[in-house]
Amino acid sequence: MSHFRKWCIEKNLTLNIHGMYCSCIANERDNLTLLEGVVSSKNILQYEQYLNRIKAEFSLVRVLYYESKFTDSSKCDFESCYSELNDQEIINIRSEKLRTCFRLCFSILDKLAIFLCHYFSLSIDKNTAFNNFWYKNKAILESKINFGLIAINSLIYDLNEKDGQFGFYKVWRNSLEHHILFLVPDSFDLSNDSTHTYVKISEFENSLQNLLQFTRSAIFSTVFAIVEDLRQKPPHDFENTMEITIHKKDFNETY
Known part of the structure; x- marks a missing residue:
């Protein structure tokens, strides 16, 4: 490998x-898939397409995170020509890749919420996201006996801004998207306000690796939740079902 x-x-x-x-x-x-060992009359191919999209975005996050650790960006940084302000902000291509990874993880989580809402026929609006879709559909979701959904709910609690173990991730994400977040050396004296957030680089990197693993867990749990629901609802008319075989893309082909 x-x-x-x-x-x-x-x-x-x-x-x-x-x-x-x-x-x-x-x-x-x-090789994570929805189709292995499942017989159903539902249009699973649509959901497999959703999963392909999630896997593609997660793959991008991994590559960016890997490159931030093992790729030298010094030439690009020199050419970008930032102003020297003696403000100690860590500003380079490497740190931008870290910041982008953080934002993309939350984008994947929000897509997983939409994925689940489509599959379970839940309500969706323009503000539907990973942190709120459960509460908007609580009665339906909590009526189901599904270990995958239990895992998803646990992850949502972990991201709760008030009481969750990783609630500060959401605060950082909002700062990255809507305000200004600075990455600074570990020796920097932090001084945050309502529009400016300072995060020590080692804390951000360690948290990002955990967020990637958290996002991976959410992807697995989403797939497990759907597969478990499909297994609980086998088709009644087996004569009209057919076996579907999904082949893996050959990336030696030219498109």
Whole structure:
């Protein structure tokens, strides 16, 4: 396997069920799918398409995070020519990749909420997001006996801004998107206000790795929730069902 793939396995960033407990060659690719071992009359292909989109965006996050650690951006930084203000902000391509990864993780989480809402026929509006879709559909979701949904609800609680273990991630994300967040050296004396947030670089990096793993858990839990629901609702008319085989894309092809 490539150095990148070995690193993904070591950091628990693969989308491979076998890879959740073993790092052998079976963990070579992200073969997570909705279709394995499931018989259903529902249009699963639509949801497999959603999963493809989620996997593509998560793959991008991993690559950016990997590049932030192992790619030299000094030439690009020199050419960008930032002003020296003696403000100690860490500003370079590497830190921008870290910031982008953080934002993309939340984008994936919000798409997972829409994914679940579509599958379970839940209400959706322009403000539907990972942190609020459960509360808007609480009665329907809590009436289901589904271990995947229980896991999703637990993750939502972890991101609660008031009481969640990782509630400050949401605060950082809002600062990245709507205000100004500065990454600074660990020796910097933090001084935050309503529009400016300062975060020490080591704290941000450690939190980002955890957020990537958190996002991975949310992807797995979403897939498990849908697969469990499909298994609970087998089609009544097996004569009209058919086996669907999904092949993996061959990236040696030219499109």
